[in-house]
Amino acid sequence: MAITTPANLPGISFSRNADRRLPQRWLFALGGFARHKPLGFFGLIVVLALIGTAIFAPSIAPYQPNKLDLRHKLVVSSARHRLGTDKTGRDVLSRLIYGARVSITVGFGAVAITTVFASLIGMVSGYRGGWFDSVVQRFVDAWQAMPGLIILITFLGIVRRLPGVNLLLAMILAIGVLGIAGTSRLIRSAVLAVRSAPFIESAHASGAGGLRILVYYIFPNVFPLILVAATLGLGGVILAEASLSFLGFGPAGQPSWGQMLSVDGREYMRAQPGLALWPGICIGLAVFGFNVFGDALRDVIDPRLRGSGGKRR
Amino acid sequence: MSPPHRFPVGENAVGRYVAQRLMLAGMTLVIVSLIVFTLLRVVVPLFYADAVDLIAGEYGHGDPALTKQLRHDYGLSNSLPSQYAGWVGQLARGDLGKSLFNGRPVSLEIKDRLPVSFELGLIGILSGLLLAVPMGVVAAVRQDRWPDYVFRTFAIVSHSVPGFWLAIVIITFGSLWFNWAPPLKFRYLQQDPIAHIKIMLLPALLIGLTPSAGLVRIVRTQMLEVLRQDYVRTARAKGLGNSTVIFRHALRNALIPVVTVIGLSLVTLIAGTALFESIFSLPGMGQYLVTSVSKLDYPVIMSTNIIFALLIVASNLAVDLSYTVLDPRIRY
Numbered sequence: 074m075a076i077t078t079p080a081n082l083p084g085i086s087f088s089r090n091a092d093r094r095l096p097q098r099w100l101f102a103l104g105g106f107a108r109h110k111p112l113g114f115f116g117l118i119v120v121l122a123l124i125g126t127a128i129f130a131p132s133i134a135p136y137q138p139n140k141l142d143l144r145h146k147l148v149v150s151s152a153r154h155r156l157g158t159d160k161t162g163r164d165v166l167s168r169l170i171y172g173a174r175v176s177i178t179v180g181f182g183a184v185a186i187t188t189v190f191a192s193l194i195g196m197v198s199g200y201r202g203g204w205f206d207s208v209v210q211r212f213v214d215a216w217q218a219m220p221g222l223i224i225l226i227t228f229l230g231i232v233r234r235l236p237g238v239n240l241l242l243a244m245i246l247a248i249g250v251l252g253i254a255g256t257s258r259l260i261r262s263a264v265l266a267v268r269s270a271p272f273i274e275s276a277h278a279s280g281a282g283g284l285r286i287l288v289y290y291i292f293p294n295v296f297p298l299i300l301v302a303a304t305l306g307l308g309g310v311i312l313a314e315a316s317l318s319f320l321g322f323g324p325a326g327q328p329s330w331g332q333m334l335s336v337d338g339r340e341y342m343r344a345q346p347g348l349a350l351w352p353g354i355c356i357g358l359a360v361f362g363f364n365v366f367g368d369a370l371r372d373v374i375d376p377r378l379r380g381s382g383g384k385r386r
Numbered sequence: 387m388s389p390p391h392r393f394p395v396g397e398n399a400v401g402r403y404v405a406q407r408l409m410l411a412g413m414t415l416v417i418v419s420l421i422v423f424t425l426l427r428v429v430v431p432l433f434y435a436d437a438v439d440l441i442a443g444e445y446g447h448g449d450p451a452l453t454k455q456l457r458h459d460y461g462l463s464n465s466l467p468s469q470y471a472g473w474v475g476q477l478a479r480g481d482l483g484k485s486l487f488n489g490r491p492v493s494l495e496i497k498d499r500l501p502v503s504f505e506l507g508l509i510g511i512l513s514g515l516l517l518a519v520p521m522g523v524v525a526a527v528r529q530d531r532w533p534d535y536v537f538r539t540f541a542i543v544s545h546s547v548p549g550f551w552l553a554i555v556i557i558t559f560g561s562l563w564f565n566w567a568p569p570l571k572f573r574y575l576q577q578d579p580i581a582h583i584k585i586m587l588l589p590a591l592l593i594g595l596t597p598s599a600g601l602v603r604i605v606r607t608q609m610l611e612v613l614r615q616d617y618v619r620t621a622r623a624k625g626l627g628n629s630t631v632i633f634r635h636a637l638r639n640a641l642i643p644v645v646t647v648i649g650l651s652l653v654t655l656i657a658g659t660a661l662f663e664s665i666f667s668l669p670g671m672g673q674y675l676v677t678s679v680s681k682l683d684y685p686v687i688m689s690t691n692i693i694f695a696l697l698i699v700a701s702n703l704a705v706d707l708s709y710t711v712l713d714p715r716i717r718y
Contacts, residue, residue, distance in 0.1 A: 211409075222656075316661055353554065368542075
C-alpha cells in the first residue's frame with residue numbers, strides 16, 4: 074500500500090499542491106473531491122448538516138420536542154407545524170431535529186468504541202502474527218458469526234429493566250462492541266499488506282521496537298483505511314439504532330427516528346401520514362450520506378478496495 | 387474478492403477443514419450462551435437478588451411459594467459454574483425449558499414458529515437473488531451506461547433505506563390510497579393456503595430488499611472481473627453468441643463469491659425477521675424473542691438466543707462447505 078497523505082491522494086492531487094500552505098492545500102483537496110466524487114461530496118454535506126442539526130438542535134427546533142399541544146393533535150401540515158404534529162400534538166419537525174442527536178450520539182459513540190478496539194486488535198494481531206494471530210482470529214471468527222441484532226435485543230431488553238442504567242450508554246456500548254470483530258479483520262488485512270514493506274524492515278534494522286513500529290510506521294499507513302471503515306460503519310450503526318428504537322428497545326424520553334415509527338404511533342399514521350414518512354426519510358438520508366461519503370473516501374484512498382462492500386452485520 | 391477462509395491443504399484436509407469449521411461453530415455457540423447467561427445470572431443479580439426477584443418486582447410480589455419454586459427450578463442457589471453447566475446439560479438433552487408465563491414448552495412453541503421465520507427468510511433470499519442477479523449482470527455488461535447507473539443507484543439506495551420503514555410506508559399509504567391493509571389474522575399454509583400467501587408475500591418480498599443491495603454490487607464487480615478473463619475471450623473467439631458467453635461462461639463463475647454474500651445476508655435476514663414479524667404480526671421466531679424479552683420470560687430468552695445462534699452457525703457452515711461443490715478448483 075502506498076503511503077497516502079491528504080496532499081497526494083490519487084485522483085484529487087494537483088500539480089504542486091504540496092507546495093501550497095496548509096489550509097489552502099486542504100481546500101484544494103476538498104475542491105478536487107467535489108469535482109471527482111460529486112456523490113461522495115453530497116454525502117459529506119449531508120453528514121455535516123446532520124452533525125450541525127444535532128449540535129444546534131435547541132436553536133433550530135421551533136418547539137420543545139416533548140411539548141404537548143393537545144388542541145393541535147395529528148395536524149398534517151400547518152403554518153404553526155410545518156411537518157405536522159403527532160397524537161399528543163408534539164411538533165414532528167422539532168422531534169426530527171432532536172432525533173438527529175440520538176442518531177449522532179449513538180453513531181459516533183459506538184463507532185468510536187468499535188474503531189479504537191478494532192484498531193488495537195487488528196494491528197497487534199496482524200503485526201505479531203504467529204500463534205497469537207491464529208488464536209485471536211479464531212475468536213474474531215466466532216464473534217463475527219454472532220447474530221447481532223438478536224443479541225442487542227436481548228441485551229437492551231434486559232438492561233432497560235435494571236434501575237439506574239443509562240440506556241443510551243448501554244446501546245452505544247453494545248452496538249460498539251458487536252462491531253469490533255468485523256472491523257478488526259479489515260484493519261488486520263491492511264496491516265498484513267504493509268508489514269513486509271521495505272520501510273518497516275529498515276525501521277527494524279535501525280533498532281526500532283515493536284511498539285514504535287506499530288505506532289509510528291504501521292498506524293499512519295492503515296489510518297486512512299480506519300477512517301473509511303469508521304465512516305461506513307456509522308451508516309450501519311445508525312440503521313441498527315433505528316431498528317432497535319423502532320422495536321421499542323431504545324432510550325425513552327428522547328425522541329429518536331426509529332422510535333417515531335414504532336408501534337404506538339402506527340394507528341395514527343393513517344390520519345397523519347407524515348408520521349410514517351418523515352422519520353424514515355431522515356434515517357435513509359443519514360445512512361445514505363455516510364455510505365456514499367465512505368464509498369467515495371475509500372475510492373480516493375485506495376481504489377483497489379472498490380466493490381468489496383462496506384456492510385456490517 | 388477472495389474466498390473468506392484459507393483452505394487447508396495436505397493429507398485428510400477435508401476432515402481437518404470440517405473439524406475446524408465445527409470448532410468455530412461451537413465457539414460461537416459458547417460465546418452467545420455465555421453472554422445470555424452472564425446477563426441473566428450475573429448482571430441482573432447485581433441489581434436484584436436474582437432473575438426471579440426481578441420478575442416478582444415487575445408483576446407485584448406474587449406468591450412467595452411460587453418464587454421459591456422458580457428459584458429451585460432454575461437452581462439459582464447453586465454456584466454460577468454449576469448453574470451454567472446445568473443449563474448446557476439441559477440444552478444438550480434437547481430440553482429448552484418452559485415459558486414462565488404460560489408454562490408452554492419452548493420446544494413446542496419453536497416447532498410452530500420456526501417454519502414461519504424460515505419461510506420468510508427463504509422467500510426473502512430468493513426474491514432478493516431474483517432481483518439482484520439480473521441487475522448485477524446487466525449493470526456489468528452495460529458498464530458505465532445508463533442501466534449501470536440505474537442499478538447502482540438502486541443498490542446504494544436500498545442499502546441505506548431501512549426495509550422496515552418501506553413496509554410501514556406501504557401499509558400506511560396502501561390503506562390511505564387503495565384501502566388495502568395486510569390481513570390481521572395469521573393463517574398457516576395447511577389451514578388456508580391462499581390467505582397464507584396473502585399474508586406472507588409482502589413481508590417476504592420486502593425482507594429480501596436489503597440483502598439485494600449487497601448482492602447487486604458483488605454480482606456486478608464479479609461479472610466485470612470474469613468478463614475480462616481469458617476463457618471468456620476464448621469463448622467469444624470461437625464464435626459463441628453473446629448470451630451463451632454471458633450466462634454459460636461468465637455468470638456461473640461470477641456467482642461463486644455471491645454465495646459468501648448470501649451467507650452474510652442470512653444474518654441480516656434473521657435480524658430482519660424480528661422487525662418484519664413485529665410489523666406484520668407474524669408468529670415467527672423474531673416476534674417470539676421480542677415479546678419474551680419485553681416480558682422477561684427468561685427461559686424463553688435463553689433458548690431463543692441459542693436457537694438463533696444455531697441457525698446462523700448452521701447456515702455459515704453450509705455456505706463454507708458449498709464452496710467445494712460450486713468450485714471444483716478448491717481442493718482440500
